[in-house]
Amino acid sequence: MIQTQGLCYQYPNGPRLVFPDADVPQGAVLLLSGPSGCGKSTWLALVAALVLPSAGSLTVAGQALGVLTSVAADAWRASAIGFLPQKLHLSAALSVYQNLAMAQWAAGQAEDARCIHAALQALGVDDLASRKPGQLSGGQAQRVALARSVLLQPQVILADEPTASLDDEAAADAVGLLLTAAKTQGATLVIATHDARVATLIPPDLQGQNGFQSLHLLRNML
Amino acid sequence: MKTLAFAWRYLWSRPMSAALNVLLLSLGLASITFLLLVGHQLTKAFERDLAGIDVVVGAKGSPMQLILSGVLHIDVPPGNVPLQAVRALEKHPLVASVIPISLGDNFRSYRIVGTSHDYLALHGVTLAQGQLWQQSMQVVLGATVAAKLGAALGQTFAGSHGLGGGGHAHGDNAYTVVGILAPSGSVLDRLVLTDSASVWKVHEDFTALDDDDRKAMEEEREVTMALVRYKTPMAAVSFPRFVNTTTEMQAAAPALEVTRLLNMLGLGTDVLRAFAAVLLLTAALSVFIALWSAVRERRGDLALLRMLGAPPGKVAALLLCEAVWLGLLAAALGLLLGQGFAAALGWFLKLDTTLLIGGMVWPPALAVVPALAVGVPLGAALLPALGAYRISVLELLQGR
Numbered sequence: 001m002i003q004t005q006g007l008c009y010q011y012p013n014g015p016r017l018v019f020p021d022a023d024v025p026q027g028a029v030l031l032l033s034g035p036s037g038c039g040k041s042t043w044l045a046l047v048a049a050l051v052l053p054s055a056g057s058l059t060v061a062g063q064a065l066g067v068l069t070s071v072a073a074d075a076w077r078a079s080a081i082g083f084l085p086q087k088l089h090l091s092a093a094l095s096v097y098q099n100l101a102m103a104q105w106a107a108g109q110a111e112d113a114r115c116i117h118a119a120l121q122a123l124g125v126d127d128l129a130s131r132k133p134g135q136l137s138g139g140q141a142q143r144v145a146l147a148r149s150v151l152l153q154p155q156v157i158l159a160d161e162p163t164a165s166l167d168d169e170a171a172a173d174a175v176g177l178l179l180t181a182a183k184t185q186g187a188t189l190v191i192a193t194h195d196a197r198v199a200t201l202i203p204p205d206l207q208g209q210n211g212f213q214s215l216h217l218l219r220n221m222l
Numbered sequence: 223m224k225t226l227a228f229a230w231r232y233l234w235s236r237p238m239s240a241a242l243n244v245l246l247l248s249l250g251l252a253s254i255t256f257l258l259l260v261g262h263q264l265t266k267a268f269e270r271d272l273a274g275i276d277v278v279v280g281a282k283g284s285p286m287q288l289i290l291s292g293v294l295h296i297d298v299p300p301g302n303v304p305l306q307a308v309r310a311l312e313k314h315p316l317v318a319s320v321i322p323i324s325l326g327d328n329f330r331s332y333r334i335v336g337t338s339h340d341y342l343a344l345h346g347v348t349l350a351q352g353q354l355w356q357q358s359m360q361v362v363l364g365a366t367v368a369a370k371l372g373a374a375l376g377q378t379f380a381g382s383h384g385l386g387g388g389g390h391a392h393g394d395n396a397y398t399v400v401g402i403l404a405p406s407g408s409v410l411d412r413l414v415l416t417d418s419a420s421v422w423k424v425h426e427d428f429t430a431l432d433d434d435d436r437k438a439m440e441e442e443r444e445v446t447m448a449l450v451r452y453k454t455p456m457a458a459v460s461f462p463r464f465v466n467t468t469t470e471m472q473a474a475a476p477a478l479e480v481t482r483l484l485n486m487l488g489l490g491t492d493v494l495r496a497f498a499a500v501l502l503l504t505a506a507l508s509v510f511i512a513l514w515s516a517v518r519e520r521r522g523d524l525a526l527l528r529m530l531g532a533p534p535g536k537v538a539a540l541l542l543c544e545a546v547w548l549g550l551l552a553a554a555l556g557l558l559l560g561q562g563f564a565a566a567l568g569w570f571l572k573l574d575t576t577l578l579i580g581g582m583v584w585p586p587a588l589a590v591v592p593a594l595a596v597g598v599p600l601g602a603a604l605l606p607a608l609g610a611y612r613i614s615v616l617e618l619l620q621g622r
Binding site for chain 1: 224225228231232234235520522523525526527528529530531532533536615616618619620
């Protein structure tokens with residue numbers, strides 16, 4: 001669940017971003033759209049407690065952000081937020097399995113092989129566990145990155161431009177996977193994108209009581 | 223633990239760079255190891271072999287040669303001095319004791335030293351087997367000699383002329399082994415010890431034509447040098463001058479000559495030390511560049527770790543652990559290389575049989591090598607680690 005009120009972020013010596021209010025119930029999907037430079041990344045950073053809002057209130061997964069110390073914010077992020085970056089950022093030095101193990105290490109948890117294999121299994125890439133990211137196809141890599149983001153069973157999944165540079169078929173696949181993963185976890189899903197295809201890829205039955213909303217950021221809010 | 227494991231993987235994800243840095247670091251560390259080993263062993267050898275000898279009296283020539291040949295047994299002596307002149311020294315009021323040393327022959331390149339029982343007492347060695355010589359032509363073997371030649375009590379052998387291997391064999395006069403010394407770590411380990419009279423006998427039997435000849439020779443008997451102990455330290459002021467001005471011999475103070483020798487070596491070790499420092503500095507720079515570029519290359523990966531909930535300290539620790547791995551690997555390799563260099567030098571200069579320099583010695587001062595090995599790359603990693611600490615996740619999100 002994500003609730004924002006009067007959220008605004010002032011860049012030091014830079015623009016001041018004011019965001020429209022959002023109220024996303026647990027398990028719903030939020031499509032965060034808008035052209036490049038409209039503040040999507042900043043909104044994600046605020047929701048992930050990476051930066052503090054300059055004004056306004058922000059509650060994510062039942063936690064009021066803005067009152068957390070940076071150490072507490074790191075610990076909270078590890079347990080509450082799953083993140084799928086645009087460039088995936090799978091470590092080329094590590095195998096698929098170790099990439100997931102690293103997520104557990106980063107969160108300060110003990111390595112749990114069963115958990116890792118289950119997460120890979122759920123996305124159908126468990127047989128690639130010992131491969132290096134360089135040996136994966138684009139689609140396989142995205143599944144591995146998604147497995148990593150849901151590994152710690154977060155309440156909120158943030159996906160940053162998941163369809164960028166994908167063809168129509170792969171984009172549909174990616175969005176479908178995200179929706180399935182979020183549904184299985186009961187997690188709130190945020191898809192930040194400037195790709196107009198994503199809105200059309202979300203099936204109509206998600207709209208309405210299943211909780212699909214759209215938050216459109218405009219550049220003129222800068 | 224996990225951090226170290228991940229750091230290890232990251233380090234070897236760029237094998238060329240990692241290997242180069244380990245090599246550079248270990249070369250610097252090997253130089254330092256080598257210097258420490260040589261310095262330690264020389265100092266120890268000098269302290270050990272010089273103990274109890276206040277002054278050495280021998281033929282005129284280089285005083286250092288006298289010390290190197292008669293005390294450390296690594297050089298040839300400048301010549302011989304008459305036995306009578308040495309006997310006269312014993313009567314000098316400032317002299318407590320005189321130990322004669324006669325060199326000239328060898329047994330398979332181990333020196334045969336004619337001396338008195340006092341020489342063994344001076345170095346505080348004990349017998350492992352047998353007994354001391356009771357008459358001429360009986361020998362006591364040093365521990366190394368006995369081990370290397372596999373000699374046993376009762377065995378007989380003939381000495382060869384000269385101090386190296388080969389030379390004319392004194393076949394008519396055979397020595398008998400009557401004792402073997404326990405290892406003492408001193409110069410005596412590699413000597414064949416006998417009575418002074420043995421050396422005279424071998425050479426007189428070899429050259430004398432008849433009994434008259436022999437008689438004349440007995441009066442002209444010589445020793446190579448005498449190790450002198452003073453009654454009082456005050457003698458150091460007057461006794462050497464007395465010897466140098468009133469006799470045909472010279473007096474050389476071992477402490478003085480060794481200090482001189484170490485000063486001469488000091489120039490060389492200073493150059494080597496500077497060289498080692500430059501190598502280490504180069505290695506530090508190389509580690510810095512490698513880690514700095516690693517942070518730049520892996521900006522995204524590191525930022526993602528923050529996104530995954532890793533505190534900044536943990537991200538920085540990952541990088542520092544890479545430096546620690548570099549240091550540990552370089553320490554092991556550097557120590558081995560340094561020991562290898564020392565062993566090679568000992569072998570190359572044929573000093574291994576002299577026990578002067580060799581490998582696989584671990585003086586406590588060597589602890590500085592692993593300390594440097596970990597310290598230098600850690601120092602070089604500080605700035606890159608700070609970069610990793612301060613990495614901005616917002617940049618990752620904004621795709622820069």
